[in-house]
Amino acid sequence: MNSKTPAQLIPHSPVPLYTQLKELLRAQILDGVFAPHTRMSSESELGEAYGVSRITVRQALGDLQKEGLIFKIHGKGTFVAKPKAVQNVSTLQGLSEAMSASGHEVLNRMLSQRFVPAGRLVAERLGVEESSTVCEIKRVRLINREPVSLEVTYLSQALGERLQKADLVTRDIFLILENDCGVPLGHADLAIDAILADAELAKALQVSVDAPIMRIERLTHAADGTPLDFEFLYYRGDAFQYRLRVDR
Amino acid sequence: MNSKTPAQLIPHSPVPLYTQLKELLRAQILDGVFAPHTRMSSESELGEAYGVSRITVRQALGDLQKEGLIFKIHGKGTFVAKPKAVQNVSTLQGLSEAMSASGHEVLNRMLSQRFVPAGRLVAERLGVEESSTVCEIKRVRLINREPVSLEVTYLSQALGERLQKADLVTRDIFLILENDCGVPLGHADLAIDAILADAELAKALQVSVDAPIMRIERLTHAADGTPLDFEFLYYRGDAFQYRLRVDR
Structure with missing residues:
Protein backbone atom coordinates (compact mmCIF):
# COMPACT_ATOMS: atom_id res chain seq x y z
CA MET A 1 0.00 0.00 0.00
CA ALA A 81 -6.83 -3.03 -15.61
CA LYS A 82 -3.58 -3.08 -17.50
CA PRO A 83 -2.37 0.18 -19.02
CA LYS A 84 -3.66 0.61 -22.54
CA ALA A 85 -1.53 -0.21 -25.53
CA VAL A 86 -0.69 3.04 -27.26
CA GLN A 87 -0.12 3.59 -30.96
CA ASN A 88 1.28 6.82 -32.31
CA VAL A 89 -0.61 7.62 -35.51
CA SER A 90 1.23 10.78 -36.50
CA THR A 91 2.78 8.70 -39.27
CA LEU A 92 1.20 5.79 -41.12
CA GLN A 93 2.31 2.47 -39.68
CA GLY A 94 0.91 -1.00 -39.35
CA LEU A 95 0.11 -2.17 -35.83
CA SER A 96 3.00 -4.60 -35.62
CA GLU A 97 5.47 -2.05 -36.96
CA ALA A 98 4.20 0.55 -34.46
CA MET A 99 4.01 -1.72 -31.43
CA SER A 100 7.25 -3.63 -31.89
CA ALA A 101 9.14 -0.37 -31.32
CA SER A 102 7.81 -0.43 -27.73
CA GLY A 103 8.64 -4.12 -27.25
CA HIS A 104 5.13 -5.49 -27.76
CA GLU A 105 4.52 -8.69 -29.67
CA VAL A 106 1.73 -8.57 -32.24
CA LEU A 107 0.11 -11.73 -33.58
CA ASN A 108 -3.00 -12.10 -35.70
CA ARG A 109 -5.78 -14.63 -35.59
CA MET A 110 -7.12 -15.13 -39.12
CA LEU A 111 -10.91 -15.24 -39.13
CA SER A 112 -11.47 -15.31 -42.88
CA GLN A 113 -10.09 -14.38 -46.28
CA ARG A 114 -12.77 -14.35 -48.96
CA PHE A 115 -13.54 -12.87 -52.34
CA VAL A 116 -16.84 -11.00 -52.10
CA PRO A 117 -18.88 -8.56 -54.20
CA ALA A 118 -17.99 -4.97 -53.24
CA GLY A 119 -20.76 -3.13 -51.38
CA ARG A 120 -21.36 0.48 -52.34
CA LEU A 121 -19.11 2.04 -49.66
CA VAL A 122 -16.19 -0.33 -50.31
CA ALA A 123 -16.56 0.12 -54.09
CA GLU A 124 -16.60 3.90 -53.75
CA ARG A 125 -13.55 3.98 -51.50
CA LEU A 126 -11.47 1.56 -53.59
CA GLY A 127 -12.60 3.14 -56.85
CA VAL A 128 -14.01 -0.10 -58.30
CA GLU A 129 -17.45 -0.98 -59.74
CA GLU A 130 -20.13 -1.85 -57.22
CA SER A 131 -20.56 -5.65 -56.97
CA SER A 132 -17.20 -6.31 -58.62
CA THR A 133 -15.10 -8.86 -56.76
CA VAL A 134 -12.83 -7.63 -53.96
CA CYS A 135 -10.83 -9.43 -51.31
CA GLU A 136 -12.02 -9.23 -47.70
CA ILE A 137 -9.68 -10.22 -44.85
CA LYS A 138 -10.82 -10.41 -41.23
CA ARG A 139 -8.17 -10.66 -38.56
CA VAL A 140 -8.15 -10.29 -34.80
CA ARG A 141 -4.95 -8.58 -33.75
CA LEU A 142 -3.40 -9.65 -30.47
CA ILE A 143 -0.89 -7.62 -28.50
CA ASN A 144 1.02 -9.81 -26.04
CA ARG A 145 -1.52 -12.58 -26.77
CA GLU A 146 -4.57 -10.47 -25.90
CA PRO A 147 -7.09 -9.40 -28.53
CA VAL A 148 -7.10 -5.62 -29.03
CA SER A 149 -8.63 -5.09 -32.43
CA LEU A 150 -10.69 -6.60 -35.21
CA GLU A 151 -9.49 -5.54 -38.66
CA VAL A 152 -11.69 -5.89 -41.70
CA THR A 153 -9.62 -5.17 -44.80
CA TYR A 154 -10.76 -4.73 -48.41
CA LEU A 155 -8.31 -4.93 -51.31
CA SER A 156 -8.61 -5.33 -55.07
CA GLN A 157 -9.00 -8.88 -56.32
CA ALA A 158 -5.50 -8.81 -57.83
CA LEU A 159 -3.83 -7.75 -54.57
CA GLY A 160 -5.99 -10.19 -52.63
CA GLU A 161 -4.74 -13.06 -54.77
CA ARG A 162 -1.14 -12.05 -54.12
CA LEU A 163 -1.86 -11.95 -50.38
CA GLN A 164 -3.20 -15.52 -50.33
CA LYS A 165 0.29 -16.91 -49.94
CA ALA A 166 1.47 -14.24 -47.51
CA ASP A 167 1.98 -14.75 -43.80
CA LEU A 168 -1.01 -12.82 -42.45
CA VAL A 169 -0.55 -14.30 -38.97
CA THR A 170 2.64 -12.48 -38.04
CA ARG A 171 2.91 -9.68 -40.58
CA ASP A 172 1.30 -6.28 -41.21
CA ILE A 173 -0.54 -6.01 -44.53
CA PHE A 174 1.25 -2.67 -45.06
CA LEU A 175 4.66 -4.36 -45.03
CA ILE A 176 3.47 -7.18 -47.30
CA LEU A 177 2.15 -4.62 -49.79
CA GLU A 178 5.41 -2.68 -49.76
CA ASN A 179 7.98 -5.45 -49.52
CA ASP A 180 6.35 -8.44 -51.26
CA CYS A 181 4.05 -6.69 -53.73
CA GLY A 182 6.40 -3.77 -54.39
CA VAL A 183 3.70 -1.11 -53.90
CA PRO A 184 5.06 1.87 -51.92
CA LEU A 185 2.44 3.41 -49.64
CA GLY A 186 1.49 7.10 -49.59
CA HIS A 187 -1.01 8.71 -47.27
CA ALA A 188 -4.10 7.41 -45.48
CA ASP A 189 -7.38 9.11 -44.58
CA LEU A 190 -8.76 8.16 -41.17
CA ALA A 191 -12.15 8.69 -39.59
CA ILE A 192 -12.45 7.96 -35.87
CA ASP A 193 -15.53 7.54 -33.69
CA ALA A 194 -16.88 5.50 -30.78
CA ILE A 195 -19.51 2.76 -30.94
CA LEU A 196 -20.75 -0.13 -28.79
CA ALA A 197 -19.69 -3.73 -29.42
CA ASP A 198 -22.22 -5.86 -31.31
CA ALA A 199 -22.25 -9.66 -31.01
CA GLU A 200 -19.56 -10.20 -33.68
CA LEU A 201 -17.18 -7.68 -32.11
CA ALA A 202 -17.86 -8.95 -28.60
CA LYS A 203 -16.95 -12.48 -29.66
CA ALA A 204 -13.85 -11.47 -31.64
CA LEU A 205 -12.45 -9.15 -28.98
CA GLN A 206 -13.58 -11.12 -25.91
CA VAL A 207 -15.54 -8.22 -24.45
CA SER A 208 -19.20 -7.85 -23.46
CA VAL A 209 -21.83 -6.83 -25.95
CA ASP A 210 -22.14 -3.02 -25.55
CA ALA A 211 -18.51 -2.57 -24.46
CA PRO A 212 -16.93 0.67 -25.76
CA ILE A 213 -15.17 0.35 -29.12
CA MET A 214 -13.00 2.92 -30.92
CA ARG A 215 -13.76 2.55 -34.62
CA ILE A 216 -11.43 3.71 -37.38
CA GLU A 217 -12.23 3.79 -41.06
CA ARG A 218 -8.91 3.96 -42.90
CA LEU A 219 -8.32 4.34 -46.62
CA THR A 220 -4.67 3.88 -47.50
CA HIS A 221 -3.34 5.09 -50.84
CA ALA A 222 -0.31 4.00 -52.83
CA ALA A 223 2.47 6.59 -53.15
CA ASP A 224 1.00 7.51 -56.57
CA GLY A 225 -2.34 8.35 -54.92
CA THR A 226 -4.33 5.25 -56.02
CA PRO A 227 -6.66 3.95 -53.28
CA LEU A 228 -5.25 0.61 -52.22
CA ASP A 229 -6.48 -0.74 -48.92
CA PHE A 230 -9.77 0.13 -47.18
CA GLU A 231 -10.20 -1.02 -43.60
CA PHE A 232 -12.49 -0.93 -40.64
CA LEU A 233 -10.46 -1.16 -37.44
CA TYR A 234 -12.34 -1.86 -34.23
CA TYR A 235 -10.25 -1.33 -31.09
CA ARG A 236 -11.18 -2.33 -27.56
CA GLY A 237 -11.77 0.93 -25.69
CA ASP A 238 -10.36 -0.57 -22.51
CA ALA A 239 -7.15 -1.78 -24.13
CA PHE A 240 -6.06 0.72 -26.73
CA GLN A 241 -5.30 4.38 -27.25
CA TYR A 242 -4.34 6.34 -30.36
CA ARG A 243 -1.88 9.20 -29.96
CA LEU A 244 -1.00 11.92 -32.40
CA ARG A 245 0.60 15.32 -32.60
CA VAL A 246 -1.00 18.10 -34.59
CA ASP A 247 0.37 21.51 -35.42
CA ARG A 248 -1.35 24.87 -35.41
CA MET B 1 -38.85 4.79 -51.17
CA ALA B 81 -29.92 9.43 -37.04
CA LYS B 82 -28.43 12.56 -38.47
CA PRO B 83 -25.04 12.29 -40.15
CA LYS B 84 -22.25 12.86 -37.66
CA ALA B 85 -20.54 16.18 -37.35
CA VAL B 86 -17.03 15.78 -38.68
CA GLN B 87 -13.92 17.64 -37.55
CA ASN B 88 -10.69 17.43 -39.48
CA VAL B 89 -7.90 17.23 -36.92
CA SER B 90 -4.94 17.20 -39.28
CA THR B 91 -4.28 20.75 -38.09
CA LEU B 92 -4.96 22.15 -34.62
CA GLN B 93 -8.23 24.07 -34.54
CA GLY B 94 -10.89 24.88 -32.01
CA LEU B 95 -14.29 23.30 -32.57
CA SER B 96 -15.98 26.53 -33.62
CA GLU B 97 -13.17 27.44 -36.00
CA ALA B 98 -13.27 23.94 -37.54
CA MET B 99 -17.05 23.62 -37.79
CA SER B 100 -17.88 27.10 -39.01
CA ALA B 101 -16.00 26.32 -42.22
CA SER B 102 -18.71 23.74 -42.98
CA GLY B 103 -21.54 26.11 -42.05
CA HIS B 104 -22.25 24.73 -38.58
CA GLU B 105 -23.04 27.00 -35.68
CA VAL B 106 -21.19 26.24 -32.44
CA LEU B 107 -22.45 27.51 -29.10
CA ASN B 108 -21.27 26.61 -25.61
CA ARG B 109 -23.19 26.05 -22.42
CA MET B 110 -21.01 27.10 -19.49
CA LEU B 111 -21.23 24.59 -16.65
CA SER B 112 -18.55 26.03 -14.38
CA GLN B 113 -15.37 28.05 -14.18
CA ARG B 114 -13.50 27.48 -10.93
CA PHE B 115 -10.05 27.75 -9.44
CA VAL B 116 -9.09 24.34 -8.06
CA PRO B 117 -5.97 22.61 -6.70
CA ALA B 118 -4.21 20.77 -9.54
CA GLY B 119 -4.43 16.99 -9.34
CA ARG B 120 -1.30 15.03 -10.16
CA LEU B 121 -2.10 14.44 -13.85
CA VAL B 122 -3.12 18.06 -14.51
CA ALA B 123 -0.06 19.35 -12.62
CA GLU B 124 2.27 17.08 -14.57
CA ARG B 125 0.79 18.04 -17.95
CA LEU B 126 0.76 21.80 -17.27
CA GLY B 127 4.18 21.70 -15.61
CA VAL B 128 2.99 23.20 -12.30
CA GLU B 129 3.30 22.01 -8.70
CA GLU B 130 0.73 19.46 -7.56
CA SER B 131 -2.05 21.17 -5.53
CA SER B 132 -1.15 24.61 -6.86
CA THR B 133 -4.16 26.58 -8.06
CA VAL B 134 -5.26 26.11 -11.67
CA CYS B 135 -8.35 27.23 -13.56
CA GLU B 136 -10.92 24.58 -14.56
CA ILE B 137 -13.57 25.36 -17.18
CA LYS B 138 -16.39 22.97 -18.02
CA ARG B 139 -18.42 23.65 -21.15
CA VAL B 140 -20.90 21.66 -23.17
CA ARG B 141 -20.38 22.39 -26.84
CA LEU B 142 -23.45 22.47 -29.05
CA ILE B 143 -23.40 22.14 -32.81
CA ASN B 144 -26.62 23.47 -34.37
CA ARG B 145 -28.07 23.63 -30.81
CA GLU B 146 -27.40 19.97 -30.03
CA PRO B 147 -24.85 18.91 -27.42
CA VAL B 148 -21.92 17.06 -28.99
CA SER B 149 -19.12 17.35 -26.46
CA LEU B 150 -18.19 18.09 -22.90
CA GLU B 151 -14.91 19.96 -22.59
CA VAL B 152 -13.01 20.10 -19.32
CA THR B 153 -10.17 22.60 -19.68
CA TYR B 154 -7.28 23.29 -17.31
CA LEU B 155 -5.19 26.45 -17.56
CA SER B 156 -2.73 28.26 -15.33
CA GLN B 157 -4.25 30.55 -12.71
CA ALA B 158 -2.96 33.63 -14.57
CA LEU B 159 -4.53 32.62 -17.89
CA GLY B 160 -7.72 31.57 -16.09
CA GLU B 161 -8.04 35.03 -14.58
CA ARG B 162 -7.69 36.63 -17.99
CA LEU B 163 -10.39 34.31 -19.34
CA GLN B 164 -12.90 35.31 -16.66
CA LYS B 165 -14.01 38.30 -18.73
CA ALA B 166 -13.90 36.48 -22.06
CA ASP B 167 -16.96 35.34 -24.00
CA LEU B 168 -16.75 31.60 -23.42
CA VAL B 169 -20.28 31.04 -24.74
CA THR B 170 -19.61 31.78 -28.39
CA ARG B 171 -15.82 31.64 -28.71
CA ASP B 172 -13.12 28.96 -28.85
CA ILE B 173 -10.57 29.15 -26.02
CA PHE B 174 -7.85 28.76 -28.67
CA LEU B 175 -8.87 32.03 -30.36
CA ILE B 176 -9.18 33.84 -27.03
CA LEU B 177 -5.66 32.72 -26.08
CA GLU B 178 -4.24 33.86 -29.41
CA ASN B 179 -6.20 37.03 -30.06
CA ASP B 180 -7.02 38.40 -26.60
CA CYS B 181 -4.11 37.03 -24.56
CA GLY B 182 -1.54 37.32 -27.36
CA VAL B 183 -0.21 33.78 -26.91
CA PRO B 184 0.42 32.12 -30.28
CA LEU B 185 -0.31 28.38 -30.23
CA GLY B 186 2.12 25.70 -31.34
CA HIS B 187 1.43 21.97 -31.42
CA ALA B 188 -0.89 19.72 -29.42
CA ASP B 189 -0.52 16.12 -28.27
CA LEU B 190 -3.71 14.08 -28.47
CA ALA B 191 -4.64 10.72 -27.01
CA ILE B 192 -7.89 9.14 -28.24
CA ASP B 193 -9.88 6.24 -26.85
CA ALA B 194 -13.46 5.07 -26.31
CA ILE B 195 -15.31 4.88 -23.00
CA LEU B 196 -18.91 4.60 -21.75
CA ALA B 197 -20.86 7.62 -20.50
CA ASP B 198 -21.04 7.98 -16.73
CA ALA B 199 -23.85 9.92 -15.03
CA GLU B 200 -22.15 13.34 -15.43
CA LEU B 201 -21.48 12.81 -19.14
CA ALA B 202 -24.94 11.38 -19.76
CA LYS B 203 -26.53 14.45 -18.22
CA ALA B 204 -24.27 16.95 -19.99
CA LEU B 205 -24.57 15.34 -23.42
CA GLN B 206 -28.21 14.20 -23.14
CA VAL B 207 -27.38 10.57 -23.81
CA SER B 208 -28.02 7.40 -21.80
CA VAL B 209 -25.61 6.24 -19.16
CA ASP B 210 -23.32 3.71 -20.94
CA ALA B 211 -23.66 5.42 -24.34
CA PRO B 212 -20.42 5.31 -26.40
CA ILE B 213 -18.11 8.29 -25.91
CA MET B 214 -14.96 9.19 -27.85
CA ARG B 215 -12.53 10.64 -25.30
CA ILE B 216 -9.64 12.91 -26.22
CA GLU B 217 -6.92 14.08 -23.89
CA ARG B 218 -5.32 17.12 -25.51
CA LEU B 219 -2.31 19.10 -24.31
CA THR B 220 -1.83 22.26 -26.32
CA HIS B 221 1.48 24.08 -26.25
CA ALA B 222 2.32 27.71 -26.96
CA ALA B 223 4.43 28.33 -30.06
CA ASP B 224 7.50 28.45 -27.78
CA GLY B 225 6.74 24.90 -26.53
CA THR B 226 5.34 25.79 -23.09
CA PRO B 227 2.37 23.62 -22.09
CA LEU B 228 -0.63 25.93 -22.00
CA ASP B 229 -4.01 24.24 -22.07
CA PHE B 230 -4.82 20.69 -20.94
CA GLU B 231 -8.23 19.33 -21.83
CA PHE B 232 -10.45 16.31 -21.64
CA LEU B 233 -12.86 16.31 -24.58
CA TYR B 234 -15.77 13.88 -24.43
CA TYR B 235 -17.61 13.51 -27.74
CA ARG B 236 -20.91 11.75 -28.31
CA GLY B 237 -20.08 8.65 -30.33
CA ASP B 238 -23.36 8.92 -32.20
CA ALA B 239 -22.87 12.55 -33.20
CA PHE B 240 -19.23 13.15 -33.90
CA GLN B 241 -16.33 11.88 -35.95
CA TYR B 242 -12.69 12.94 -36.08
CA ARG B 243 -10.92 12.83 -39.45
CA LEU B 244 -7.25 13.08 -40.21
CA ARG B 245 -4.73 12.39 -42.90
CA VAL B 246 -1.45 10.72 -42.09
CA ASP B 247 1.56 10.15 -44.31
CA ARG B 248 3.76 7.12 -44.67
Missing part, protein backbone atom coordinates in the same frame (compact mmCIF):
# COMPACT_ATOMS: atom_id res chain seq x y z
CA ASN A 2 0.85 3.64 -0.32
CA SER A 3 3.18 4.76 2.45
CA LYS A 4 1.94 8.34 2.32
CA THR A 5 -0.81 9.62 4.60
CA PRO A 6 -4.07 8.47 3.06
CA ALA A 7 -5.81 11.25 1.17
CA GLN A 8 -9.02 12.51 2.71
CA LEU A 9 -12.35 13.36 1.10
CA ILE A 10 -13.81 16.78 1.82
CA PRO A 11 -17.29 16.29 3.35
CA HIS A 12 -18.89 19.69 2.66
CA SER A 13 -17.54 20.32 -0.82
CA PRO A 14 -19.64 21.21 -3.87
CA VAL A 15 -17.89 18.22 -5.52
CA PRO A 16 -19.91 15.07 -4.70
CA LEU A 17 -18.17 12.51 -2.50
CA TYR A 18 -18.29 9.80 -5.18
CA THR A 19 -16.58 12.16 -7.63
CA GLN A 20 -13.88 12.94 -5.06
CA LEU A 21 -13.37 9.25 -4.38
CA LYS A 22 -13.32 8.42 -8.10
CA GLU A 23 -10.68 11.07 -8.79
CA LEU A 24 -8.58 9.95 -5.85
CA LEU A 25 -8.69 6.28 -6.89
CA ARG A 26 -8.06 7.20 -10.53
CA ALA A 27 -4.95 9.15 -9.54
CA GLN A 28 -3.73 6.20 -7.47
CA ILE A 29 -4.23 3.80 -10.38
CA LEU A 30 -2.55 6.12 -12.89
CA ASP A 31 0.31 6.71 -10.46
CA GLY A 32 0.84 2.96 -10.17
CA VAL A 33 -0.10 2.70 -6.47
CA PHE A 34 -2.11 -0.34 -7.54
CA ALA A 35 -0.31 -2.55 -10.04
CA PRO A 36 -2.21 -3.95 -13.05
CA HIS A 37 -4.28 -7.03 -12.17
CA THR A 38 -4.05 -6.26 -8.44
CA ARG A 39 -7.29 -6.84 -6.59
CA MET A 40 -8.58 -3.62 -5.08
CA SER A 41 -9.97 -3.35 -1.58
CA SER A 42 -13.61 -4.41 -1.29
CA GLU A 43 -16.47 -1.93 -1.37
CA SER A 44 -16.92 -2.14 2.39
CA GLU A 45 -13.15 -1.75 3.04
CA LEU A 46 -13.02 1.32 0.79
CA GLY A 47 -16.15 2.72 2.42
CA GLU A 48 -14.56 2.32 5.84
CA ALA A 49 -11.18 3.75 4.76
CA TYR A 50 -12.75 6.91 3.34
CA GLY A 51 -15.75 7.21 5.64
CA VAL A 52 -18.37 6.94 2.92
CA SER A 53 -21.30 4.63 2.19
CA ARG A 54 -21.06 1.52 0.02
CA ILE A 55 -23.38 3.23 -2.45
CA THR A 56 -20.85 6.05 -2.84
CA VAL A 57 -18.03 3.53 -3.31
CA ARG A 58 -20.06 1.58 -5.85
CA GLN A 59 -20.79 4.72 -7.86
CA ALA A 60 -17.10 5.71 -7.92
CA LEU A 61 -16.02 2.19 -8.95
CA GLY A 62 -18.77 2.03 -11.58
CA ASP A 63 -17.44 5.19 -13.22
CA LEU A 64 -13.84 3.94 -13.14
CA GLN A 65 -15.04 0.74 -14.80
CA LYS A 66 -16.69 2.76 -17.59
CA GLU A 67 -13.35 4.46 -18.14
CA GLY A 68 -11.67 1.09 -18.47
CA LEU A 69 -9.37 1.62 -15.47
CA ILE A 70 -10.76 -1.31 -13.47
CA PHE A 71 -12.74 -4.45 -14.21
CA LYS A 72 -14.91 -6.71 -12.07
CA ILE A 73 -14.89 -10.48 -11.95
CA HIS A 74 -18.12 -11.84 -10.55
CA GLY A 75 -17.57 -13.30 -7.10
CA LYS A 76 -13.86 -12.39 -7.10
CA GLY A 77 -13.80 -8.63 -6.73
CA THR A 78 -12.50 -5.59 -8.55
CA PHE A 79 -9.14 -5.56 -10.34
CA VAL A 80 -6.93 -2.87 -11.80
CA ASN B 2 -36.07 3.56 -53.38
CA SER B 3 -37.22 3.19 -56.98
CA LYS B 4 -34.73 0.41 -57.69
CA THR B 5 -35.65 -3.26 -57.40
CA PRO B 6 -35.52 -4.06 -53.69
CA ALA B 7 -32.33 -5.90 -52.77
CA GLN B 8 -32.75 -9.52 -51.74
CA LEU B 9 -31.16 -11.45 -48.91
CA ILE B 10 -29.41 -14.71 -49.80
CA PRO B 11 -31.02 -17.51 -47.75
CA HIS B 12 -28.25 -20.16 -47.85
CA SER B 13 -25.23 -17.92 -47.45
CA PRO B 14 -22.48 -18.37 -44.84
CA VAL B 15 -23.25 -14.74 -43.92
CA PRO B 16 -26.09 -14.75 -41.34
CA LEU B 17 -29.37 -13.20 -42.47
CA TYR B 18 -29.26 -10.49 -39.80
CA THR B 19 -25.79 -9.45 -40.99
CA GLN B 20 -27.01 -9.30 -44.58
CA LEU B 21 -30.02 -7.22 -43.53
CA LYS B 22 -27.86 -4.94 -41.37
CA GLU B 23 -25.43 -4.29 -44.24
CA LEU B 24 -28.25 -3.66 -46.67
CA LEU B 25 -30.00 -1.19 -44.35
CA ARG B 26 -26.69 0.47 -43.47
CA ALA B 27 -25.94 1.01 -47.17
CA GLN B 28 -29.42 2.50 -47.68
CA ILE B 29 -28.97 4.88 -44.75
CA LEU B 30 -25.47 5.94 -45.85
CA ASP B 31 -26.72 6.38 -49.43
CA GLY B 32 -29.45 8.68 -48.18
CA VAL B 33 -32.39 6.42 -49.15
CA PHE B 34 -33.75 7.28 -45.71
CA ALA B 35 -33.35 10.92 -44.77
CA PRO B 36 -32.20 11.86 -41.25
CA HIS B 37 -35.03 11.75 -38.70
CA THR B 38 -37.23 9.69 -41.05
CA ARG B 39 -39.12 6.93 -39.30
CA MET B 40 -38.06 3.54 -40.61
CA SER B 41 -40.51 0.76 -41.42
CA SER B 42 -41.59 -1.25 -38.39
CA GLU B 43 -39.98 -4.54 -37.42
CA SER B 44 -42.87 -6.52 -38.83
CA GLU B 45 -42.93 -4.51 -42.08
CA LEU B 46 -39.19 -5.04 -42.55
CA GLY B 47 -39.55 -8.72 -41.72
CA GLU B 48 -42.25 -9.08 -44.34
CA ALA B 49 -40.36 -7.06 -46.97
CA TYR B 50 -37.23 -9.19 -46.64
CA GLY B 51 -38.83 -12.49 -45.70
CA VAL B 52 -37.12 -12.83 -42.31
CA SER B 53 -38.30 -13.18 -38.72
CA ARG B 54 -38.83 -10.25 -36.37
CA ILE B 55 -35.94 -11.58 -34.28
CA THR B 56 -33.65 -11.23 -37.29
CA VAL B 57 -34.90 -7.70 -37.93
CA ARG B 58 -34.47 -6.78 -34.28
CA GLN B 59 -30.88 -8.06 -34.26
CA ALA B 60 -30.02 -6.08 -37.41
CA LEU B 61 -31.61 -2.90 -36.03
CA GLY B 62 -29.92 -3.41 -32.66
CA ASP B 63 -26.52 -3.48 -34.33
CA LEU B 64 -27.27 -0.38 -36.41
CA GLN B 65 -28.28 1.38 -33.22
CA LYS B 66 -24.94 0.46 -31.60
CA GLU B 67 -23.24 2.04 -34.59
CA GLY B 68 -25.24 5.20 -34.05
CA LEU B 69 -26.96 5.05 -37.45
CA ILE B 70 -30.47 4.79 -36.02
CA PHE B 71 -32.16 5.55 -32.71
CA LYS B 72 -35.35 4.31 -31.10
CA ILE B 73 -38.02 6.38 -29.39
CA HIS B 74 -40.12 4.28 -27.06
CA GLY B 75 -43.61 3.82 -28.47
CA LYS B 76 -42.82 5.82 -31.61
CA GLY B 77 -40.51 3.57 -33.61
CA THR B 78 -37.06 3.63 -35.11
CA PHE B 79 -35.59 6.74 -36.72
CA VAL B 80 -32.60 7.45 -38.90
